[in-house]
Amino acid sequence: MAATRAAKSLLLCLMVAFLHHLQFQFPPVAATTSLGKNESRDGGSHGKTLSFTLYQQETINKTAYIVVDGVAGAGVSQTTTPFGTIYVFRDYLTVRADRASPVAGVAEGSSITTTLDGLQSLSLAKITVDHRGHRGSVSVLGGTYNTRPSDYPVVGGTGDFAYALGYVRSSPVDLRGRTVTYKMELHLYWPPYAHYAPVPHKPV
Template sequence: MAAKSAARTLLLFLMVVAFLHHLLPPAVAAGSLKKNESRGHGKTLSFTLYQQETINKTGYIVVNGVAGASVSQTTTPFGTIYVFRDDLTVSSDKSSRVAGVAEGTSITTTLDGLQSLSLAKITVDHRGHRGSVSVLGGTYNTRPSDYPVLGGTGDFAYALGYVRSSPVDLRGRTVTYKMELHLYWPPYAHYAPVPHKPV
């Protein structure tokens, strides 16, 4: 009788441990996960590149907007469609090594000309990683913007996460944006942090 009771207690204990292990985030269940560290089939990866955009060379207005703000370094009229294919460099200096390309489009969605809906494919060959991620989200032209990663190819296949784009230099024909890529793969994608809204 005592052996049966001990066996039931042990079985119940193992079921509780298995249940709790399933509920806890991987960083708690498997130890602390560091940036860029792989564990089994899951991993995280974060790195920064710089988008170099030159007006009427790598970025063009293809449809003029209909109302609101005029065209400037930071504004376009409501309804403007803008396309770009910009180099991604390893530092904010536009003559630094090219590590990828960002290509996509944006549509101005506010009358003050400062916000738009943007979609882009970011192709990277950097730190031994090759592939692309696709993003879609809202852009605020003069402040940091976060874009959810919708998926990827190559080394970034099945990645989720977000890309934060922040203006670095908005003066002159060439403007520079800092692009921070924060990528997560299963099973860690479920526990990826939600980016805080920039102030």
């Protein structure tokens, strides 16, 4: 009898171990589905994914300033600053490219020009959002190319965006005049879906 009970216990342990192994062999199907623009997949932000677009409105010497002059290379223009220039900004985020559209957040941060042609920099920013029922902030750090789309990894979040990973893509919309506009696409992923998030394609 003791041998029979031991055999049954061993069989039960093997079945549990096998089922546990199967659980990690097949990732959740929902994690591989595509994102919907401007909405979360499940109507909420926790444990899923979220994607939406806002527009950054930046006005030279009003919401953005050069605080340290660069030392060499290109001069100051709408798209270039000398190597070593430190630039700070606190720009409104609107729901459409039109500057008069409703404000949905703020982007604040700084950048340092890192190339002699004045077109590239290292940027860090905190993006605070109050939009479509979502409130909180995400922080990003990455490289900027002033005249082309740039992707910034998300390195942290607060509020409804706590524990989020993903990336923010910033693309120039209008670089003419004193106020410039950038399209800002936020693509956010929460565990366990962050593991299956797509790698952003390099902008052309």
